[in-house]
Every structure is written in structure tokens, then in C-alpha cells.
Amino acid sequence: MVNGTENLIEAALALPVGWWNWYLLLETGNKIAVWCAIFGGIPIAAGGIKYFFKRKNVTSDATPTVAVNISNEDKIDSGELALKIYNDYKNVSDELRDAQQRLQESEQEVAGLKDAIDGLRTMEEQNGNSKYAIEAEKELANGDTKLAKALFLKVAEEKEKEGKSVNSEAAQAYRRLGSLAFLNSTQDAIDAYQKAVDLDPDNADGWNQLGRLLYRTGDMEEAARAYKRVLKIGEATKDDGLLAVAFGNLGVLRKTQGDLKGAEEYYLKALALNEELGRKEGIAIL
Structure with a gap:
């Protein structure tokens, strides 16, 4: 030297x-x-x-040239991988959450992660993003969400540019982005889900996840608005599962606000629906 x-x-x-x-x-x-x-x-x-x-x-918009070597035999079920990722990242306080919240949070977040993984696997079969998607899933399994989030953001923005006819596809990409962003940043997840509901206001999953995240930040008014949108969609589609989730979440919110009578009313409605649906977990925690 x-x-x-x-x-x-x-x-x-x-x-x-x-x-x-x-x-x-x-x-x-x-x-x-x-x-x-x-x-x-x-x-x-x-x-x-x-x-x-x-x-x-x-x-870059160019086709990536990532050197990977992942065979189909290496892949595990997307649901199992989603649960693994959720458990690896789970680091939340239980102080302000009851059993109803913990169960629904776990179920909904794992379901969102599973959908994101399935989305990556769909990309793996398409030209242009296939190599990126393979590498993104590999990194995701090792705890790194950056590439997967970049891919979903790219897809969402491209679909937005195509116009209203593909709004639901853009919203789906934003929901997948939100499920991954939730692992690292509540605000980034809120931004992604807000985009999703703006593009696809009739999708209950987007509103439900947005409400849950707003609740975590203490924005009770906006959380209630999101949960009531889930309730309205459930009523319009006659979906008892959605109604049970919406009533349960509204009960949690009322309980946090100190309105025990209001919370009880919502919990009883959720309980009745969970009994009809045979959801033992929902019955046990209400």
C-alpha cells in the first residue's frame, strides 16, 4: 500500500x-x-x-438476470411458508390486544402472506419477472422482503397505468405489498392498503386489513369506518363469515374505547354467527 x-x-x-x-x-x-x-x-x-x-x-424494467437454482422440489406449501414467515417476524405487544385480536390478526396476516407467496409463484411462470420472483421468494424465506415488495410495487404501478379495467389487479398487488410491508412498517402497510381500497372499494380484505392497522396506530375513528365497510360488504353479499369478522373487530374497538355495553352487543352477534359457521376458535374467544 x-x-x-x-x-x-x-x-x-x-x-x-x-x-x-x-x-x-x-x-x-x-x-x-x-x-x-x-x-x-x-x-x-x-x-x-x-x-x-x-x-x-x-x-430496471429490463428482464433480470439473477443467477438462481431453485427446483420445484425445494418449494414448500405456500401456507406453511407464510406461517413460518409470520412467526419469524411476529414481535408485537399483547398489552392492548385480547384473544379476539390475536386470533384474527394471526389468521389474516398469514392469509395475506400466503396470497403474496402465491402471487410470486404466479410471476415465476411468466416471462419478464420470473427470475426476479424466484429470487424474491428465496429471499423472503430467509427473512428479506425488499425484492418481493419491489416486485409487487412495480406490478401495482404498471396496472394502475393501464386504467380502470385492471384496477382490481392493481389493488391485489397493493394488498400483497401491504401484507409484506406490515412485517417491517405499519405506516407503509397502511399506505399500501389505502391504495388498495381506493382502487377496489368492494374488496373486504383490503378494508379489514386497513382497519386493523389503523386500530394499531390508535386511529379509532378511521378504524371503525373501515370495519363498517367490511360490515356493509358482508351484508350486501350475505357473507356470514365477513359479518362475524366485522362484528368481532367492532367489538374489540368498542371495548378499547371503554364502551363495554357496545362491545358486548357486537361480541354476541359475532358469537351467534361463529356458532352457525361452526368456527370453534371464534366461539371459544368470545
Whole structure:
């Protein structure tokens, strides 16, 4: 390293005098600062250039060239993988949550993760994103969500540009993005689900997840609005499962607000529906 530095200095000093006019006018302290900046900046600049070219392919629209070697035999059931990812990331406080919340949160988040994994596997069968999707699933299984989120964001934005006819597909991509973002950032997840319900306001999953996240942030008014949208969709579609979930969530919200009578009314409605549906877990916790 010493010899290399000496050679660099000798080469610099051998330059024509005209090249050094600006340097010769500097004070001694500033001259030293120039050399420190040169020698200190070279490795930093090299690292920055290397990082730029390494990440450039991730955001490029061109077909990626990721070297992977994953066979179908390596894959596990998407539901099992979703549960593994959820358990690996689960690090939430139970202080403000009761058994109803914990059960529904677990069920809904695992279902969202499963859908995201299934979405990646669908991409694996398509041209253009297949190699990215394979690598994204591999990274996701190891706890890294960045590439998968980048893929779903790309799909969502591309579908949005295509127009209203594919709004439901764009919303689905945003919901998948939201289920992954939830593992790292509640606000990023809220932003993704808000986009989803704006694009597809009749999808109960988007409203339910948005309500749950808003509840976690303490925005009870907006959480109640989201849960009531789930209730309205359940009534319109005569879906007792949706109604049970909506009543249960509204009961949790009322209980948190100190309205025990209101909470009881919602819980009893959820209990009756869970009994009709034979949902033992829902019956046990209400």
C-alpha cells in the first residue's frame, strides 16, 4: 500500500506545472486536506459505483438476470411458508390486544402472506419477472422482503397505468405489498392498503386489513369506518363469515374505547354467527 501511494504521488508531481496552479495557491492546511480527500475518497467512490451497478438491475424494467437454482422440489406449501414467515417476524405487544385480536390478526396476516407467496409463484411462470420472483421468494424465506415488495410495487404501478379495467389487479398487488410491508412498517402497510381500497372499494380484505392497522396506530375513528365497510360488504353479499369478522373487530374497538355495553352487543352477534359457521376458535374467544 505504501509503494502504491508513493507511485501515485510521483505520477501526480510529474504532471505539467499548469495543472497545479490552483493547488500552489492553497495554504498548507488546505493542501493537506486535498490529499486526504483524494486518498479517502477513492475507496468510497469505488464502493458507491459498485453498489449503484449492483442495485440498478432491481429497479430496471429490463428482464433480470439473477443467477438462481431453485427446483420445484425445494418449494414448500405456500401456507406453511407464510406461517413460518409470520412467526419469524411476529414481535408485537399483547398489552392492548385480547384473544379476539390475536386470533384474527394471526389468521389474516398469514392469509395475506400466503396470497403474496402465491402471487410470486404466479410471476415465476411468466416471462419478464420470473427470475426476479424466484429470487424474491428465496429471499423472503430467509427473512428479506425488499425484492418481493419491489416486485409487487412495480406490478401495482404498471396496472394502475393501464386504467380502470385492471384496477382490481392493481389493488391485489397493493394488498400483497401491504401484507409484506406490515412485517417491517405499519405506516407503509397502511399506505399500501389505502391504495388498495381506493382502487377496489368492494374488496373486504383490503378494508379489514386497513382497519386493523389503523386500530394499531390508535386511529379509532378511521378504524371503525373501515370495519363498517367490511360490515356493509358482508351484508350486501350475505357473507356470514365477513359479518362475524366485522362484528368481532367492532367489538374489540368498542371495548378499547371503554364502551363495554357496545362491545358486548357486537361480541354476541359475532358469537351467534361463529356458532352457525361452526368456527370453534371464534366461539371459544368470545
